Amino acid sequence: MDQIITWIKENSEVISAIFNVATLAVWLFYAQLFYHNYARQRRPRLSLNQAQGYHLDGLCLLVNMSKENMYVECVVAVVYTSEGSFSQGITAFRPRTEQKSPQNLGSVTRQGPLSSGAYQSLGTFGELLQSAAESVKNSHKQSSPLKGEMKHELTKHIDALELRVAAIYGPEDSPVGARRRFFVAANEYSTDIMPEKLTTTQMTGPGQRREVKKWLHQWWMRQ
Template structure:
């Protein structure tokens, strides 16, 4: 055995060095992936304070750094037709925006762990229907809300998307049900370029 090792020292050294190199490459890749995950934005779109139309739509920044919520865009559907409506600039607001201007404008800077209250779902659906001029509020079956935000030194906007189904069990019982367990995070360059085009469209 010792004779075999001594006679194949060069081959063994190459194999050991190659193995160590592979270990370091994997280790560095894991570090890089972890760093990217830490640097990536994380925006939650959730339903709070109930399950019905009186529940509130909350947008929370779970990123490591502040974000600037630039726009909220909803894709409204009645099962047959759909249309995109910008939610941020739909309303004429008073001069006094109260104690939380961000929630009133649905726009502004959000620090880590802070949230923006976009309002009651019934009010959101009503405003979206008025903005679409095609789909009546009572006919809305679902809407997909997209948050467009600016994050750190990133040139392209980041964002998040989540769909909510409007389930009308009886005339007096209407529930707003998230279509997915988690909020879809928009990190890919192709999706972020699409967000940029959406921003330009609604400017």
């Protein structure tokens, strides 16, 4: 026992240094843990969800799941067909249910502030597909493959629909975005709209933000 006490006394400085380093490591670990938790909570997050069923009459909802308010700059629908992809801005698209008597700015445009925890309807998937299909028709000036006037007929020529949202998050200057793709499966009697993934893809990284800026540039050029 005396030998142990003597050894501790002789190496007290080393033991103290090791103890201090271990304490610092623990504090750094918890500090990093708290920082990551804080950063995760403050991270911008938009969600594109389906409501009222996986069919053409189902609603598409844009939900702000961030801690801060967001300003939606533009919403773009991209349809994928056997002949390629075609995009159409739907920022100013108004669902038929709101066309007769718009009550507020949200009934006229999808552009504008979206509070934390709030959502807005982008319309039904049938309306979104029909709006996006206009870009396909315009690219086939005389021989459009989308000749049917009914929504179900239009979807027979569409393989997938991708929705893209560009927004400004809180005090940040650089835009962020979100995207989600839905498969369009049409048969003789009905059309099913199924998401490709369980969650919405968040466009918040440096490279992804540059892609969002391209979305905005393309949208502005078409105005």
